[in-house]
Amino acid sequence: MITIHDLHKRFRKTEAVAGLSLEVPEGQVTAFLGPNGAGKSTTIKCLLNLHQPDRGTITVLGGDSRKLGPAQFTQIGYVSENMELPLWMTVKQFLDYCRPLYPNWDAAFEKQLMGQFDLPTGTKLKDLSRGMRMKAALLSSLAYRPKLVVMDEPFSGLDPLVRDEFIRGLLELTGQEGWTVFVSSHDIEEVQRLADRVAIINRGKLALAETSDSLQARFRAVEVVLPDDGRAPVNLPEDWLHAEQAGRTLRFTASRFGNEEGLAAALREAMPGAAHHEVRAMSLREIFVALARAYRLEGK
Known part of the structure; x- marks a missing residue:
């Protein structure tokens, strides 16, 4: 659905995107993550023809992103935290305005979404909460x-209840409609519920892209009780991230976890005499934080 190849975008002295290549498969939800300033929003604006790439290509819906026009935009829904809505309009007026712009607008589907999102048709957009305005924006895009x-960043500023309703509605609709969804967000817990795939960008380049299941399968939080002398080995494997010692306890993140037996053998080799260890699965948020810390260290 989206193919990005060697994308570069610079704003004066700042290189926002520096050779990004990424494929977004059809019919799946891809989470596009990265630290602040990594280039996420710039990439999205390039793929929607809101910015012109300095170098590289982006293919969207089989065509060049630089040639996206009305015909293509009727097949693309876009929701952003920075969307400017006509706040003086009521919800009904807003939808009445949008409806003629899209030949494929489904009035019955609009009615279904209106009920599902519990939007008040007669209320002006300016009088709605931020969460309800985001729902109106989502409805107009779906x-x-x-x-x-x-x-x-569709969840920015939403309270927990509205966020949950937003996510549940989007999950249900994505499953029903078979949409391809490309979502950038700092709300990792919410993204975890949505994403089939995860792509992480760092300093304008792709750091990883894989399924959510494979990413969570290869990361583990490990806690080891060290031998009586309490000394941890100096040269730990490179894929054991952020080793931190407190007393006789050593904690680290294993980023290439295969199975319990393999990790136990590696621990015996690295730390002979260690009393015991514990291993637990990590949430997507914990994995992202561990990777973001590693990226920051790489940049120093």
């Missing part, structure tokens, strides 16, 4: 049944 839905 009612024409797009093939591709792009979201840039």
Whole structure:
């Protein structure tokens, strides 16, 4: 659905995107993550033809992103935390305005979404909470049944209840419609519920791209009780990240976990005499934080 090849984008002295290549498969939810300033929003604006790439190519819906026009935009839904809505309009007026712009607008689907999102049709957008305005924006981006839905920080500023309703509604609709969703967000817990795939960008380049299941399968939080002398070995494997010692306890993140037996053998080799160890699975948020710390250290 989206193919990005060697994308470069610079703003004066700042290189926002530096050779990014990424493929977004059709019919799946891809989470696009990265630290602040990594280039996420710039990439999204390039793929939607809001910015022109300095170098590289982006293919969206089979065509060059630089040639996206009205015909293509009727197949793309876009929701961003920075969307400017006509706040003086009521919800009904806003949808009445949007409806003629999209030949594929589905009035019955609009009605279904209106009920599902519990939007008050007669209320002006300016009088709605931020969460309800985001719901109105989402409805206006989905009612024409797009093939591709792009979201840039859609959960920003939403309270937990609205966020949960937003996520549940999007999950249900994505499953029903078979949409391709490309979502950038700092709300990792919410993204974890949505994502089939995870792509992480760092300093304008792709750091990793894989399924959520494979990413969570290869990361583990490990805690080891050291031998009586309490000394940890100096040269630990490179894939054991952020080793930190407190007393006789050593904690680290194993980033290439295969199985319990393999890790136990590696621990015996690295730390003979260690009393015992514990291993637990990590959430997507914990994995992202561990990787973000590693990226920061690499940049120093």
